[in-house]
Amino acid sequence: MTTPETFQQFVLPTYGRFPLVPVRGEGARLWDDTGKSYLDFCTGIAVCSLGHAHPRLTAAIREQAGMLLHVSNLYQIPQQAELARAIVEDHVGLPGKVFFSNSGAEANDGLVKTARRFGHKRPQADGSPRYEVITFNQSFHGRTLGGIAATGQDKVKEGFDPMLPGFKHVPFNDIMALEEAISSETVAILLEPIQGEGGVNVATTEFLSAIAKLCKQHDLLLFFDEVQTGFGRCGDSCAWRTISYDLKPDGISWAKGMGGGVPIGAFWISDRIIGDEGPSLSSLMGPGSHGSTYGGNPLVCAASLAVLDEITEKNLAHNARRQEQRIRGIITAWDLPVITEVRGKGLLLGIALDASMIEVPEGKTAALVIVTKLMEKGLLVPPAGPACFRLLPPLNVTDAEVDEALAIIHEVLSSL
Numbered sequence: 009m010t011t012p013e014t015f016q017q018f019v020l021p022t023y024g025r026f027p028l029v030p031v032r033g034e035g036a037r038l039w040d041d042t043g044k045s046y047l048d049f050c051t052g053i054a055v056c057s058l059g060h061a062h063p064r065l066t067a068a069i070r071e072q073a074g075m076l077l078h079v080s081n082l083y084q085i086p087q088q089a090e091l092a093r094a095i096v097e098d099h100v101g102l103p104g105k106v107f108f109s110n111s112g113a114e115a116n117d118g119l120v121k122t123a124r125r126f127g128h129k130r131p132q133a134d135g136s137p138r139y140e141v142i143t144f145n146q147s148f149h150g151r152t153l154g155g156i157a158a159t160g161q162d163k164v165k166e167g168f169d170p171m172l173p174g175f176k177h178v179p180f181n182d183i184m185a186l187e188e189a190i191s192s193e194t195v196a197i198l199l200e201p202i203q204g205e206g207g208v209n210v211a212t213t214e215f216l217s218a219i220a221k222l223c224k225q226h227d228l229l230l231f232f233d234e235v236q237t238g239f240g241r242c243g244d245s246c247a248w249r250t251i252s253y254d255l256k257p258d259g260i261s262w263a264k265g266m267g268g269g270v271p272i273g274a275f276w277i278s279d280r281i282i283g284d285e286g287p288s289l290s291s292l293m294g295p296g297s298h299g300s301t302y303g304g305n306p307l308v309c310a311a312s313l314a315v316l317d318e319i320t321e322k323n324l325a326h327n328a329r330r331q332e333q334r335i336r337g338i339i340t341a342w343d344l345p346v347i348t349e350v351r352g353k354g355l356l357l358g359i360a361l362d363a364s365m366i367e368v369p370e371g372k373t374a375a376l377v378i379v380t381k382l383m384e385k386g387l388l389v390p391p392a393g394p395a396c397f398r399l400l401p402p403l404n405v406t407d408a409e410v411d412e413a414l415a416i417i418h419e420v421l422s423s424l
């Protein structure tokens with residue numbers, strides 16, 4: 009049986025999979041089971057921040073695996089404490105505390121639970137708890153029951169009714185619509201500073217400033233979903249800082265790139281005092297309020313520490329900004345009419361396509377047609393919506409690798 013045949017018989021068909029069977033990787037390069045090599049600008053959807061088989065990450069995993077893989081969160085875990093310190097001090101730069109999960113959706117569930125606790129602590133005028141979280145159209149917050157309820161796209165909810173109550177979706181970058189949506193039940197606003205899955209849409213500076221102001225005015229929590237954007241991907245540890253530097257969120261979620269490939273997620277809650285005399289926001293999630301058996305175990309924390317240290321020491325966020333400028337410059341110089349726009353920041357870039365210029369078979373999208381052609385030519389990229397594909401190379405990608413990928417993209421798009 010071939011791998012695709014085995015998949016078909018034994019694995020739930022929740023993904024539309026390409027027939028590609030990757031077996032080995034090194035840096036930005038990946039090899040399949042026939043020996044064909046690819047430039048990997050998909051990186052497992054912005055997960056492999058350091059590329060494949062990075063020596064520092066591999067060594068950290070080997071060393072920790074030989075010492076201690078897992079102990080319960082009933083005990084002290086030095087790697088977890090050290091990773092939380094690094095996240096708070098080196099990346100967020102605001103006093104707060106971290107909880108470790110195994111995925112991005114779980115991290116968002118943690119933020120929503122925190123919002124519900126806050127809504128009990130700071131209820132409506134009649135004493136009933138506030139509970140409603142406002143999120144945005146085209147957002148993506150994961151596939152748990154909380155995640156799909158939070159996500160502003162109908163396709164993830166189809167056939168899973170009834171949804172977890174307490175979410176309202178509003179058009180992205182629309183300040184008036186947001187103002188109108190806030191009610192006495194509203195307790196938090198959750199957004200991706202740059203929407204990833206929804207087509208690479210960047211929040212405007214005015215929008216983020218207005219959100220911060222509305223949160224203050226209505227006593228709402230401000231949450232950023234940085235699952236795809238965080239830790240250097242968009243040219244800064246925190247993507248929101250590339251848009252509106254001085255914002256002070258109440259909570260942040262991460263996953264994807266923070267582990268470089270090991271399954272780890274996290275959320276951070278601010279230590280700020282609620283109201284005039286406390287308690288602190290982070291203290292609302294006290295003993296017994298939340299948990300995860302695997303969350304923050306020694307193996308994944310040792311791996312994530314190696315990833316974050318490498319990103320910091322080599323200033324890979326700067327490389328992300330520099331490569332963005334190079335990519336934008338080269339694509340602009342092509343002047344190809346099929347490319348309508350380059351969206352995003354750092355190395356989360358969306359190449360938007362004019363779908364009317366692309367022959368699209370029934371049941372496919374323009375993005376899938378182009379992604380498949382690029383794959384045949386040796387470049388892996390993920391789609392982002394029906395008429396856009398993303399460039400998500402490792403954060404340490406070189407000029408030569410970027411040039412090679414762009415040459416493939418030019419070849420495919422100029423031959424349409």
Ligand SMILES: *Cc1c(COP(=O)(O)O)cnc(C)c1O
Binds near residue numbers: 148150
């Ligand atoms: C991928 C993603 C998630 C879900 O993360 P999982 O690890 O797949 O649960 C949530 N939010 C955003 C912004 C994402 O890109």
